[in-house]
Amino acid sequence: MDLKEKIRVIPDFPEKGISFKDITTLLKDKEALKYSIDKFTELAKDLDVDLVVGPEARGFIFGTALAYNINAGFVPIRKPGKLPHKILVQDYVLEYGKDSLEIHEDSIIPGQRILIIDDLLATGGTLLSTAKLIEQLKGEVVSIMTLIELTDLKGREKLSNYRVESLVSYPY
Template sequence: MSVKDYIRTIPDFPSPGIMFRDVTTLFGDPRGFRMAVDLLLHPWAGVRIDKVAGLEARGFILGGAVAHQLSAGFVPMRKKGKLPGRTIEQSYKLEYGTATLEVHDDAIKPGEKVLLVDDLLATGGTALAGLTLIEKLGGQTLGCAFVIDLPELGGRQLLEAAGHQVHALCAFEGH
């Protein structure tokens, strides 16, 4: 089986015409989850990674597991107003409006090598905001790892055009 075989598709969620790619079925299967974590790390085998940054919310599940596998630190990147300490923030565009991502201002030290992890790459806005925060703190971004890429939405092109390495375990057509 491949990672893609563990992902459930739910039609018309959260609205008509959307094919929701549900990774909870992947997370719930021990073999599938282990496979995904191992494969997310593959391009960086043998590379020192100091921190893994996970994007809220499913990126926390994956990022925590990846950080554990690497014996690296974990950095949660959260929606505005969810972190208790001093933070820095980066706003990004949504389909209708904007959102803001935050990270603690001491979460990454200058020069630390950081891998960004999330479950899904769609338009790339959230990931690009996370990568910008890593760089604002002086971290060295090694790349980004996703379980799913939705190529039609252009996120990979956005991140690669900004100079970032993108690794995705599988792709689904459509939204």
């Protein structure tokens, strides 16, 4: 299946010059959604993962399904102010702004094997910040997976210390 055919591209969103990859069209297509989850599951099946970690919000979509398929737990990485317990915070830069991510301090037991999953690898800021949070808690990042990679933004270079898998790539 060609997943690019299921992803809508919207020029100049959220600002001029950005080519937004809208995955809502893929998510509503049951065959495309199943295919995507099955591909992630195939990539993860031999990694001996304890936890799947997904950044808000689209990492939750793929992360919980993948965690279920590979018999792992799921940990959400949230945007500021949404976690009710003790947290760690990591700031990062997006391709069009700045933000921060948070994780509960007790989400990961030292030595646990972690797979990070999100919808998009662009500049690598979100995924690198997620990996740093995991490593602060002494988890081992064994893989990073994304639905889409924007290759011209060179986010993979920021993640060169990690195994990175993407199902679809675009120049930008």
